[in-house]
Amino acid sequence: MQELSNKVAVITGAASGIGLALAKRAASEGMRVVMADIEAPALADAVAEIQATGANAIGVVTDVANEASIQALADRAFEEFGAVHMLCNNAGVSGGGGPSWEIPDNAWQWTFGVNLWSVVYALRAFIPRMIEQGEGHVVNTASSAGLKTLPFVAPYAATKHAVVAISEALCIELGMFAPGLGVSVLCPGWVDTKIADSDRNWPAHLGEPQTPPEGGDDMREVSRGLLSAGISPSVAADAVFAAVNEGRFWVFPDGMGPRLAHARIDEIDGGTLPVMTELFDDTDYGRTN
Ligand SMILES: NC(=O)c1ccc[n+]([C@@H]2O[C@H](COP(=O)([O-])OP(=O)(O)OC[C@H]3O[C@@H](n4cnc5c(N)ncnc54)[C@H](O)[C@@H]3O)[C@@H](O)[C@H]2O)c1
Numbered sequence: 001m002q003e004l005s006n007k008v009a010v011i012t013g014a015a016s017g018i019g020l021a022l023a024k025r026a027a028s029e030g031m032r033v034v035m036a037d038i039e040a041p042a043l044a045d046a047v048a049e050i051q052a053t054g055a056n057a058i059g060v061v062t063d064v065a066n067e068a069s070i071q072a073l074a075d076r077a078f079e080e081f082g083a084v085h086m087l088c089n090n091a092g093v094s095g096g097g098g099p100s101w102e103i104p105d106n107a108w109q110w111t112f113g114v115n116l117w118s119v120v121y122a123l124r125a126f127i128p129r130m131i132e133q134g135e136g137h138v139v140n141t142a143s144s145a146g147l148k149t150l151p152f153v154a155p156y157a158a159t160k161h162a163v164v165a166i167s168e169a170l171c172i173e174l175g176m177f178a179p180g181l182g183v184s185v186l187c188p189g190w191v192d193t194k195i196a197d198s199d200r201n202w203p204a205h206l207g208e209p210q211t212p213p214e215g216g217d218d219m220r221e222v223s224r225g226l227l228s229a230g231i232s233p234s235v236a237a238d239a240v241f242a243a244v245n246e247g248r249f250w251v252f253p254d255g256m257g258p259r260l261a262h263a264r265i266d267e268i269d270g271g272t273l274p275v276m277t278e279l280f281d282d283t284d285y286g287r288t289n
Contacts, residue, residue, distance in 0.1 A: 001085065001137045001182060001244055005030035008081040010073070010126070012064050012118065013091030015042035017193030018141060018186075021233035022088050025241055027055035034077045034084075036062035037091065038201050064091045065113030065203070067121040074125035083133055086244065087126050089119045090141040090186075092159075093198035094223070098213030100154040106206040108155045113203075115159035119166055127174075130181055137182040137244045138174075139251075140167045144189045148260035151276055152219070171249055184243045189256030190230025196223040230254075 001007075009026040013019035014035035026033045027050050035050070037043040040061045047059035060076050063069045077084050093114045096107025119140055130136040145153070146160030167185035174181045194200075197220075202209045213219075231254050239253035252258055267274055 001135065001247075004086075004241075004244075006032065007085040008032045008034065008077065008083050009086040009088065010034040010036065010077050010084050011088040011090060012036045012062065012073075012122070013141075014059075015039050015046045017195065018188075018191055018233045018236050019088070019090045020046050021237035022090060022139075022240060023050055023057065025234070025237040026086065027053060027057060029241070031055075031086070032081050033057040034073070034080070035059045036064070036073050038063050063203075064089075064118035064121070065110075067117075067124075070118065070121040071125045074122075074129070078129060084126055084130060085133070085136045086139065087122065087130070087136070088139045088141070088240075089122050089163075090139070091118060092141060092195070093156075093201065094195050095153065095156040095159070095198070096210055097153050097216060097219065098210075099152065102213060103155060104210050106208075107210040110203060110206055111155035111159055115156065116162050119163055123166075123170065127170075127181075131174075131178040134178070134180045136180070137184065138167075138170065139184045139186060139240055139244065140170075141186045142167065144187050144252075144257040144260050146185075147187060147257055148264045149274065152213075167249075182244065182247050184240065184249055184251050186236065186240055186251040186253070187257040188231065188236050188252070189254045190226050191233055191236055191253075192228050192230050193233055196220055196227055 009031045011019050011022045014023045015037035023033050023035050035047050035057055043059045047057050050057040058080060060073050062073045091114060093111060095111030096103040140163050142163040143160040145157050146164040149157040164185055167183055171183040174183060199209060236253040239251050243251045
């Protein structure tokens with residue numbers, strides 16, 4: 001999709017990090033922007049910041065893990081602007097952490113709801129109307145962790161692999177049935193955002209949050225350090241808009257995704273055990289056969 005001026009973008013997780021950067025970039029392209037997030041005060045500030053540039057933006061408080069809430073977001077966007085040309089399924093949480101067998105059900109449910117079911121719900125809510133329009137682009141935010149699995153965040157890795165898979169299926173399906181609609185999947189490494197503090201949005205209806213695993217506070221500090229050394233969210237947003245412009249599926253705003261994908265293929269080819277490479281540094285932490 002090349003001409004963006006006056007077109008409509010819907011962005012989830014738009015109050016912070018990559019979503020906010022996508023909203024700013026969309027506004028700078030002259031798009032009308034629907035910003036969705038669960039964190040109402042942060043969303044109000046983000047919308048005000050974008051409106052102050054003269055852009056046409058609205059905020060819709062949305063829980064992407066809730067299908068009715070996503071349906072309401074779609075209805076509001078189509079009522080307000082009559083169309084949706086760019087759908088960015090971006091909201092996400094770092095989710096439950098620790099050894100897989102110790103992560104409680106509600107932490108798996110939280111991670112799967114926000115990172116995975118949100119995408120399924122959004123496809124149902126938006127795609128039929130976008131197909132009717134005949135033109136548009138879907139951007140799903142996955143992660144390089146969707147190409148090579150990280151230990152101690154199994155729910156996150158599982159959802160991001162799933163988002164890559166759903167995006168690939170969607171791309172082929174739309175290619176067959178609605179070639180005017182494009183798909184991209186964003187797979188960054190570390191991006192300087194607030195994702196290490198995702199539990200600020202822990203949903204009360206899931207009960208008591210997971211007790212941090214042993215060393216959990218240290219892990220959070222390590223994550224914060226890695227994130228702050230990562231790329232700026234605006235670099236990720238620029239890469240997304242370049243991909244939308246070129247109709248490109250894979251979006252790698254840094255070199256990490258392809259390197260990790262190759263590392264995984266080498267393990268598959270060589271029949272070796274999975275190792276934890278590069279996401280943390282250049283050391284192989286895993287076992288070898
Ligand atoms: N930061 C990174 O290093 C990195 C790397 C790869 C992928 N990602 C992905 O990027 C996406 C954006 O995350 P970020 O890094 O900008 O983090 P962030 O915490 O800065 O932003 C995430 C936004 O999602 C919102 N959100 C959380 N739960 C929600 C819900 N139930 N409904 C609606 N909104 C909700 C938060 O309020 C927040 O505004 C996520 O999908 C994440 O997995 C991030």
